[in-house]
Amino acid sequence: MLVWIVFALMTVAATLAVIVPLARGNRAATPASAHDKAVYRDQLAELERDRERGLIGAAEAEAARAEIARRLIRADAAAEAAGGRRSWARPAAVAAMVVLPLVTLGVYAGIGSPTLPDQPLRARLDAPPDPNDVQQMIARVEAHLVNEPNNLEGWRVLAPIYGRLGRLDDAVRAYREIIRLEGPTPPVSEALGEALVAANGGLVSEEAQAALDAAVAADPERVKARYYRALGLLQSGRNAESLAEYDEIIRRSPADAPWLEPVRESRRQALAALGQPADTAEPATLPPRMAAGPDAGTMAAAAAMSPEERAAMVDGMVQRLADRLAEAPNDPAGWMQLIRAYGVMERPDDASAALKKAEETFKEDPTVLAEIRDVAKSVGLIP
Amino acid sequence: MIVEIGHFALVLALALALLQSVVPIVGARRDDAALMAVGGPIALAQLTFVGLSFAALTYAYVISDFSVANVYENSHSLKPMLYKVTGVWGNHEGSMLLWVLILALFGASVAVFGRNLPASLKANVLGVQGWITVAFLLFILVTSNPFIRMNPAPFEGQDLNPILQDIGLAIHPPLLYLGYVGFSISFAFAVAALIEGRIDAAWARWVRPWTLAAWIFLTAGISMGSYWAYYELGWGGWWFWDPVENASFMPWLLGTALLHSAVVMEKRNALKIWTVLLAILTFSLSLLGTFLVRSGVLTSVHAFATDPARGVFILMILCVFIGGSLTLFAARAAQLTQGGVFAPVSREGALVLNNILLTASCATVLVGTLYPLALEGVTGEKISVGAPFFNLTFGPMMIPLLMAVPFGPYLAWKRGDVLGASQRLMVAFAAAIVATLVAFYLTSGGPVLAALGVGLAAWLIVGAFSELVTRARFREAGLATGLRRLAGLPRAAFGTAVAHAGLGVTLLGIVGVSTLQVENILVMTPGQTATIGRYEVTFDSAETRRGPNFTELVAHMTARKDGEVVAKMDPAKRLYTARQMPTTEASIVTHGFSQLYVTLGEESERTDQLVVRMFDKPMVTLIWLGSLVMMAGGLLSLSDRRLRVGAPKPARAASAAPVAAE
Structure with missing residues (x-):
């Protein structure tokens, strides 16, 4: 409603700007010949100055003066007869009062969206979130981190998502922020190294190598870190060390590990670089183990999904987790994961419900309770 | 809301x-x-x-x-x-x-x-x-x-x-538009005069300040755009005869002619038809410039054809305004009463020559810009018309114009005296000869064209100011009276001199950089030193850095002159990751009016090697400083109070003026 009042006021102002000068009536305008005469007199004065400076010869100046004088006389003769016709001020005013509102409303009604309010970034951030929109989720967290760059949880959420969306530089930045805030941990160092390699188009930079070294040193079971580390060693010509690293991976992997094939492929490159035959014997693997959790196939499928599909998949996973906990509630890690997920997805009601149930379940176990409360705190559920 | x-x-x-x-x-x-x-x-x-x-x-x-x-x-x-x-x-x-x-x-x-x-x-x-x-x-x-x-x-x-x-593009379009759209006022005045079928005496006085203001903005916009292209695109060139540049240069050429034409009309009531036509054409070319840049026709004639709504609409605007105003001109021009008569050799005549040369050179630019588009539209063949065409057509027309510029202000209105003007220009001529010889000597018998170009620039600069000195009549009146007379000269006279000298300054820069520039493209490894003109540049090291939204490869270099360190230089190649868009960041060191310009080229096979392009560009900044000087001249002229049109005076004063003039 307010917007229509403003539109009406604007139209009235525009109409007034037209009809007020019309209503002021027929002021006598200075006749054009008077303007001309003023200029001709200026020209005579200018001519005199030019003659003084020698810009025009004496004879030419005389001729020019005669020219200007003739024009002055003509201008005098042209003193026009005042127009005795009636002014069209009234019809013009009526036309303005009709044309302005009609044209404006007619055109605007066709192309405007008068009912649509402004939607500044702030307002969109405050609006209820749409859990299916990954971009929106990212933007929300980003906006949050601009004001609160030390929010560890925010960076934790963003870093892997960036990586999956191919925003590799952003992923690297996010992993660096995590390390800045909590110090290096094996999983984060490994992820940083991987992101750096991907961002550099497969080249293992010095920074990446250092991060991977740190990850492997702190946690020897980091297969992925070992894999990229070996790649880096090979790239910098330390072929023997690279081969040793590949062998180490094989030694630590179950026989049915999905990564063994690519590792063997890379190992053959290391062998070729060393000039050894491609079928040089490799160390024994660990016995096979049934794969658990989201297998490589699921992960690969996730990477190929559109953001909407991926968000749906995340939703589904969270829902399955919630269902499982409803049946088998005695799973502290599961509850923490669920609360964190709801927190990230900005579903505070679900998060507090989950927290309440978890507190209920573990009210006899103060350690677990404290851990769960920490998680709740980290997503801002409780102060 | x-x-x-x-x-x-x-x-x-x-x-x-x-x-x-x-x-x-x-x-x-x-x-x-x-x-x-x-x-x-x-x-x-x-x-x-x-x-x-x-x-x-x-x-x-x-x-x-x-x-x-x-x-x-x-x-x-x-x-x-x-x-x-x-x-x-x-x-x-x-x-x-x-x-x-x-x-x-x-x-x-x-x-x-x-x-x-x-x-x-x-x-x-x-x-x-x-x-x-x-x-x-x-x-x-x-x-x-x-x-x-x-x-x-x-x-x-x-x-x-x-x-x-980039900050350059934050300012460049508004300046350019102020120039383009400013000419709409001259256009409106011209069409208004044609509608009325008569031109008021004050017409030219009115048109001149608007044209001058638009011209100043356009000069600023073009030279700013040129400098931006120079430092950002990394090719080391300052003008590419690119259609987008030409689109802004054509209104400038005609606007310059309009400016001079309007002076004649204001003072002598002559060249009415020229002035009105130039006012129409200048704005038409501004519209054409907007059309070329906005319709997408430049990227590809076919891109324009696939999304025609915008292009066709602008084309219609062009047809209606250019066609309509020219039709009106054809119908009404005959009614415009002729003004003062003048001999062929006179200030008026000199300005007609100026109009002809500027209009003709604008026509060559127009042909060079539109011909490839027409050819692609008709036959589908893609050609590009570049510097060689313009050097052969535009250059030969500019040189006589530039040689004639100092004569203009010396010629008297109505009937001039070329011999007398030449005699008064002896000082400038001597200066030009000396400058040519000195340039020839300094470049140790280098390119003759460069020496001649320097001489032409000296001719323009000294010629522009010697006119002021002559007008003040130092020789006859002595120093004190001369100075007083000099101070008493109208500001427009200073404006003319300064603007013409600015042209000389720009010319000096163009000549310097196009004939004396030294260019070197080579593959460098860290530690290597290359000689470029008067400098030795050492490639110290290279590193990869990350900015907020780009990664860049930076080369650290040290420039030395006679063994002494002149500057540290850090040219870089950036890759904007979001759009996978590479840009070059040239490293430019200014010393005096010259610049040392280093940029990184395509990456070579090995990672420790870099393709480096180096230029020693003597006097290059004069190109843009000259346009600043031209703008200063325009501002001086604009600030001349005499150019303001006075209100019609009351009857009493009116009767007094002609008497005083008799």
Whole structure:
């Protein structure tokens, strides 16, 4: 409603700007010949100055003066007869009062969206979130981190998502922020190294190598870190060390590990670089183990999904987790994961419900309770 | 709501423009003072509403309102505030809104500063402005509306082209538009005169300051664009004869002719037809420039054909305004009474020569710009017309013009004396000879053309100022009186001298850089030293760095002259990751008027090697400093009080003036 009042006021102002000068009536305008005469007199004065400076010869100046004088006389003769016709001020005013509102409303009604309010970034951030929109989720967290760059949880959420969306530089930045805030941990160092390699188009930079070294040193079971580390060693010509690293991976992997094939492929490159035959014997693997959790196939499928599909998949996973906990509630890690997920997805009601149930379940176990409360705190559920 | 208020204001501006284009002109035809008086207030209301609309769009950019499609397509919530604001005109729709805003600004200026204009002329001028405004507002609302909304709003925007995220492009388009659109005033005056069938005596006095202002802005816009291309594109060139550049250069050439033509008309009532025609053509070329850049026809004739709505609309605007005004000209030109007579050798005659040469050189640029488009449209063959064509056609026409420039101010009105002028120019001629010889000696018998070019530049600069000295008559009157006389000279005389000298300065820069520049392209490894002109450049090391939204490869280099370190240089190649867009960041060291310019070329096979392009560019900054000097000349001339048109004097004073003149 307010917007229509403003539109009406604007139209009235525009109409007034037209009809007020019309209503002021027929002021006598200075006749054009008077303007001309003023200029001709200026020209005579200018001519005199030019003659003084020698810009025009004496004879030419005389001729020019005669020219200007003739024009002055003509201008005098042209003193026009005042127009005795009636002014069209009234019809013009009526036309303005009709044309302005009609044209404006007619055109605007066709192309405007008068009912649509402004939607500044702030307002969109405050609006209820749409859990299916990954971009929106990212933007929300980003906006949050601009004001609160030390929010560890925010960076934790963003870093892997960036990586999956191919925003590799952003992923690297996010992993660096995590390390800045909590110090290096094996999983984060490994992820940083991987992101750096991907961002550099497969080249293992010095920074990446250092991060991977740190990850492997702190946690020897980091297969992925070992894999990229070996790649880096090979790239910098330390072929023997690279081969040793590949062998180490094989030694630590179950026989049915999905990564063994690519590792063997890379190992053959290391062998070729060393000039050894491609079928040089490799160390024994660990016995096979049934794969658990989201297998490589699921992960690969996730990477190929559109953001909407991926968000749906995340939703589904969270829902399955919630269902499982409803049946088998005695799973502290599961509850923490669920609360964190709801927190990230900005579903505070679900998060507090989950927290309440978890507190209920573990009210006899103060350690677990404290851990769960920490998680709740980290997503801002409780102060 | 604010966005919709802006949208509504834009529509309201269209309705006002419709009234503005009809009511004052009817008033002028019927000699109806009330109707004529409406033009001014409408023009002011027009500025208010277009301004409101522009402010609303800017607001939408500042608050990142992505429910506005235009904001969503060209902004990003994390972009620095400066580029959020400049993003308003960093895209097609917004830049057209800026175009109309400047048009409204000029219209309102006529309304405010035109109090002394004859009522009918003012009414007609504002009416013609109204037509242009209607055309462009319709264009915006029909094909390029920046206020189209999207619901629901996307959460994040698509960001602005990284090349446009530069302070240079924040200022360059508004300056250029101030120049382009400024010429619409001259155009409106010309068409108004043709409608009336008579030219008031004050006409040229009125047209001149507007033309001068537009010319100053256009000069600034073009030279700014040239410097931006020089430092950002990394090719080391300052002018590429690129169609976009030509599009702004053509109105400049004709605008320069118009400026000089208007002087003759103002003082001598001569060259009326020239002036009116130049006013029409200058603005037509401004429109053509807008069309070339905005329709997408330059990227590809076929891209234009696949999305024709915009291009066809601008083409229609071009046809109506250029065709219409030229038809009007053909019908009415004969009625324009001839003014003062003059001999072929005279100030007037010199300015006719100036007009002819500038118009002809503009025509060659036009041919060189449009011919490839026409050829591609007809046969599908793609050719590019570049520097060789323009050097062969444009150059030979500029050289006689530049040689003639110092003569102009020395020739008297009506009948001049070439011999006398030559005698007074002896000093300048001697200076030119000396400069040629010195240049020849300093370059140790280097290119003869360079020495001659330096001589021509000296001829222009010394010639421009010697005219002032001659006018002050130092020789006859002595130093003290001479100085007094010098101070008493009108500012426009200083403006002429300064602007002509600026031309000489720019020429000096062009000659210096095109004949004496030393270029070296080579593959370098760290530790290697290369000689370039007067410098040795050592490549110390290279590193990869990360910026907020790009990665860059930086080479650290040290420039030495005679063994002493002159500067540390860090040329870089950037890759903007979001759009996978590479840019080069040239490293430029200025010393005196010369520059050492180092940029990184394509990467070579091995990672420890870099392709480096180095230029020693003597006197290169003079190209842009010269255009600053030209602008200063224009400002001096603009500030000359004598150019302001006085109100008609009361009868008593009126009768006194002719007596005094007798």
